[in-house]
Amino acid sequence: MRKWALSSALLLLFLLTTLPDPAKKLQVNADDSSDELVDPPKVEEKIGAVPHGLSTDSEVAQRESESISRKTLRSSAEKFEFQAEVSRLMDIIINSLYSNKDIFLRELISNASDALDKIRFLALTDKEVLGEGDTAKLEIQIKLDKEKKILSIRDSGIGMTKEDLIKNLGTIAKSGTSAFVEKMQTGGDLNLIGQFGVGFYSVYLVADYVEVISKHNDDKQYVWESKADGSFAISEDTWNEPLGRGTEIRLHLRDEAKEYVEEDKLKDLVKKYSEFINFPIYLWATKEIDVEVPADEDESSEEEESTTESSEEEETEEGEEKKPKTKTVKETTTEWELLNDVKAIWLRNPKEVTEEEYSKFYHSLAKDFGDDKPMSWSHFIAEGDVEFKALLFVPPKAPHDLYESYYNSNKSNLKLYVRRVFISDEFDELLPKYLSFLKGIVDSDTLPLNVSREMLQQHSSLKTIKKKLIRKALDMIRKLAEEDPDEYSNKEKTDDEKDAMEEKKGQYAKFWNEFGKSVKLGIIEDATNRNRLAKLLRFESTKSEGKLVSLDEYISRMKTGQKDIFYITGSSKEQLEKSPFLEGLTKKNYEVIFFTDPVDEYLMQYLMDYEDKKFQNVSKEGLKLGKDSKLKDLKESFKELTDWWKKALDSENVDSVKISNRLHDTPCVVVTSKYGWSANMEKIMQSQTLSDASKQAYMRGKRVLEINPRHPIIKELRDKVAQDSESESLKQTAKLVYQTALMESGFNLPDPKDFASSIYKSVQKSLDLSPDATVEEEEVEVEVEVEENESSKEESEPSSQYDKDEL
Numbered sequence: 001m002r003k004w005a006l007s008s009a010l011l012l013l014f015l016l017t018t019l020p021d022p023a024k025k026l027q028v029n030a031d032d033s034s035d036e037l038v039d040p041p042k043v044e045e046k047i048g049a050v051p052h053g054l055s056t057d058s059e060v061a062q063r064e065s066e067s068i069s070r071k072t073l074r075s076s077a078e079k080f081e082f083q084a085e086v087s088r089l090m091d092i093i094i095n096s097l098y099s100n101k102d103i104f105l106r107e108l109i110s111n112a113s114d115a116l117d118k119i120r121f122l123a124l125t126d127k128e129v130l131g132e133g134d135t136a137k138l139e140i141q142i143k144l145d146k147e148k149k150i151l152s153i154r155d156s157g158i159g160m161t162k163e164d165l166i167k168n169l170g171t172i173a174k175s176g177t178s179a180f181v182e183k184m185q186t187g188g189d190l191n192l193i194g195q196f197g198v199g200f201y202s203v204y205l206v207a208d209y210v211e212v213i214s215k216h217n218d219d220k221q222y223v224w225e226s227k228a229d230g231s232f233a234i235s236e237d238t239w240n241e242p243l244g245r246g247t248e249i250r251l252h253l254r255d256e257a258k259e260y261v262e263e264d265k266l267k268d269l270v271k272k273y274s275e276f277i278n279f280p281i282y283l284w285a286t287k288e289i290d291v292e293v294p295a296d297e298d299e300s301s302e303e304e305e306s307t308t309e310s311s312e313e314e315e316t317e318e319g320e321e322k323k324p325k326t327k328t329v330k331e332t333t334t335e336w337e338l339l340n341d342v343k344a345i346w347l348r349n350p351k352e353v354t355e356e357e358y359s360k361f362y363h364s365l366a367k368d369f370g371d372d373k374p375m376s377w378s379h380f381i382a383e384g385d386v387e388f389k390a391l392l393f394v395p396p397k398a399p400h401d402l403y404e405s406y407y408n409s410n411k412s413n414l415k416l417y418v419r420r421v422f423i424s425d426e427f428d429e430l431l432p433k434y435l436s437f438l439k440g441i442v443d444s445d446t447l448p449l450n451v452s453r454e455m456l457q458q459h460s461s462l463k464t465i466k467k468k469l470i471r472k473a474l475d476m477i478r479k480l481a482e483e484d485p486d487e488y489s490n491k492e493k494t495d496d497e498k499d500a501m502e503e504k505k506g507q508y509a510k511f512w513n514e515f516g517k518s519v520k521l522g523i524i525e526d527a528t529n530r531n532r533l534a535k536l537l538r539f540e541s542t543k544s545e546g547k548l549v550s551l552d553e554y555i556s557r558m559k560t561g562q563k564d565i566f567y568i569t570g571s572s573k574e575q576l577e578k579s580p581f582l583e584g585l586t587k588k589n590y591e592v593i594f595f596t597d598p599v600d601e602y603l604m605q606y607l608m609d610y611e612d613k614k615f616q617n618v619s620k621e622g623l624k625l626g627k628d629s630k631l632k633d634l635k636e637s638f639k640e641l642t643d644w645w646k647k648a649l650d651s652e653n654v655d656s657v658k659i660s661n662r663l664h665d666t667p668c669v670v671v672t673s674k675y676g677w678s679a680n681m682e683k684i685m686q687s688q689t690l691s692d693a694s695k696q697a698y699m700r701g702k703r704v705l706e707i708n709p710r711h712p713i714i715k716e717l718r719d720k721v722a723q724d725s726e727s728e729s730l731k732q733t734a735k736l737v738y739q740t741a742l743m744e745s746g747f748n749l750p751d752p753k754d755f756a757s758s759i760y761k762s763v764q765k766s767l768d769l770s771p772d773a774t775v776e777e778e779e780v781e782v783e784v785e786v787e788e789n790e791s792s793k794e795e796s797e798p799s800s801q802y803d804k805d806e807l
Contacts, residue, residue: 077233106273107199115157135244154248159216206257285337295325372396392440417443434522488553564616567593580666660706676701679746
């Protein structure tokens with residue numbers, strides 16, 4: 001029996017040795033076919049907690065690694081030169097000593113959010129643009145490589161075509177590029193770069209080589225790359241991982257910017273600048289977790305007890321299954337970590353939102369990361385037939401281009417959402433142009449979601465939303481004045497109440513200096529809210545002592561029996577304070593408003609009255625300052641002079657000469673008809689680039705010379721005219737007095753040469769010079785060098801002939 005068993009074992013061993021070894025065969029085959037191309041196995045490796053972690057094969061991984069590690073432009077790429085303005089901008093950024101380099105991440109995340117907004121908006125009417133699976137997920141991913149000092153920001157937004165890359169990142173400078181360069185050259189803050197639409201170039205604060213990989217649904221995947229040396233290159237991407245759709249920006253960081261590959265630094269920056277971005281922002285982060293692992297044998301033996309009792313227990317448990325010894329260790333893993341999980345602030349209850357949260361949200365929304373807080377905000381929920389939530393802000397400063405091309409451009413700063421889905425930030429139907437300086441968000445539950453923008457503009461609910469937004473906006477601005485202790489409306493409050501408002505002191509004056517022109521434009525454009533806007537007007541006056549006053553405050557100081565609100569227009573307060581038109585009014589203690597902004601002339605054509613008080617321009621006809629019992633006698637006394645003077649000024653187009661009730665120290669002034677242009681308005685119209693003088697003639701007011709019957713010059717003229725009304729010298733004097741009054745009243749002289757000649761004649765007469773005195777002729781010596789001229793002529797002839805032959 002034992003022999004049979006031994007024979008069987010030997011036979012089995014022999015059979016095993018004769019069979020081929022599969023491992024050896026595989027190795028031999030691999031060695032023999034090393035020169036042949038074999039498809040490598042796919043590496044399915046999960047890259048994190050997010051289920052759509054991308055997988056790549058080994059060839060793609062190798063090519064991508066080579067691409068990432070390079071810092072030179074690819075030789076096969078198509079080269080382009082940066083547009084001049086872009087080059088200037090990049091030079092400023094690269095050579096900047098600006099300490100806050102953190103802004104680059106803010107700008108890149110903001111751009112990524114905009115790209116995601118665009119694709120989501122397109123998906124409202126065409127769901128296929130999102131694609132399927134991982135591509136359909138809208139998010140932002142941040143990855144870092146500490147060894148190679150590379151930071152990558154990727155989004156699944158709309159992406160860019162090759163043409164978009166060329167146009168947006170180099171060759172065509174947007175208007176914001178020039179504006180930003182000019183701002184920086186005059187000492188502007190680099191922190192404001194995002195407001196000019198050129199935030200992408202802030203990457204060169206921290207990087208010396210940048211790659212932009214982008215895939216648009218309508219084009220292939222391309223790579224844009226530049227070392228900021230005046231040129232960039234674009235090539236079709238065949239080596240990087242396919243994006244599906246979107247853009248990835250790789251920053252090859254400078255040595256001094258290596259802090260931006262630290263996870264904690266990036267987390268802090270995202271929380272600081274991008275907390276309110278409406279799309280999830282993920283960071284490929286490392287973390288330590290506790291893991292149970294088998295304990296080592298040596299450690300197990302050390303833990304065993306050598307007592308007799310333990311040995312007896314082991315003997316009893318010998319037949320039972322032994323449990324393996326384990327220990328807990330720290331293991332480092334990587335996964336996608338969500339950095340922004342804040343609920344949209346406008347969806348929260350206004351009572352639950354703190355002032356700091358409103359301020360942080362404003363800075364994120366407006367891309368304004370200065371130290372100034374917004375002046376005011378209004379957070380409200382509208383209910384009824386049309387339901388929407390809105391959050392409006394008054395910025396601390398006016399944008400640099402707020403009034404440039406005011407009527408020819410759309411500059412809405414409100415973002416429109418429909419049921420939390422971003423629709424547009426260029427929707428101008430929500431607020432009128434004069435309130436375009438406000439920033440904020442409107443989220444409507446009533447508007448339709450899946451319709452075109454053109455159809456949305458015609459929706460009936462928009463009118464209701466616009467009406468409520470205007471009312472809330474004006475209430476917000478009015479509240480700024482009500483909370484300011486310097487305002488007239490707070491005059492009756494106690495000192496304790498004013499002390500409580502001390503923090504708001506001067507806030508409305510600040511608002512007016514920044515946005516006062518917008519209020520005036522609103523009065524011109526918005527007839528429905530004209531009276532409400534008029535209450536927001538502020539100006540200086542003859543009694544304001546350098547402070548701003550309102551129309552209500554002016555009316556409270558009006559004299560008994562005063563029916564009109566007096567004002568005067570001009571180029572500056574200093575000029576108007578010396579105006580002869582104010583002499584009689586200030587003497588009688590009337591207050592006069594100073595309007596020194598060019599838009600004020602247009603404003604007063606629409607603001608005809610306020611609180612049943614008419615407006616009266618003191619430089620025009622129709623000024624009433626009470627009854628003057630002596631006026632009738634004065635008119636009769638000076639009738640001969642006024643008639644004579646009117647005839648003497650026939651060539652000057654003067655409508656009439658009258659006795660004035662507005663003068664005190666000045667001999668005469670020139671006023672215009674009530675409904676014609678003032679002198680200031682004439683200057684404004686003449687300065688227009690495309691003005692047509694022939695078409696302006698009918699709008700010029702009729703000019704009236706008003707004389708001061710109490711002035712010695714006027715009295716002497718009256719006596720001289722009575723003696724010799726035909727005297728030519730007297731007519732010249734009268735004309736000179738009129739021209740002087742014309743200039744002092746703010747008009748341009750039609751013939752400055754004639755006026756200057758009259759002045760020189762008066763000076764000549766005062767110096768007792770003879771009227772026949774002439775200017776001494778200057779002796780000019782002419783040297784004639786005939787020989788030199790002839791020789792130079794001979795020398796020039798061959799040269800001239802040579803030039804002709806060359807041609």
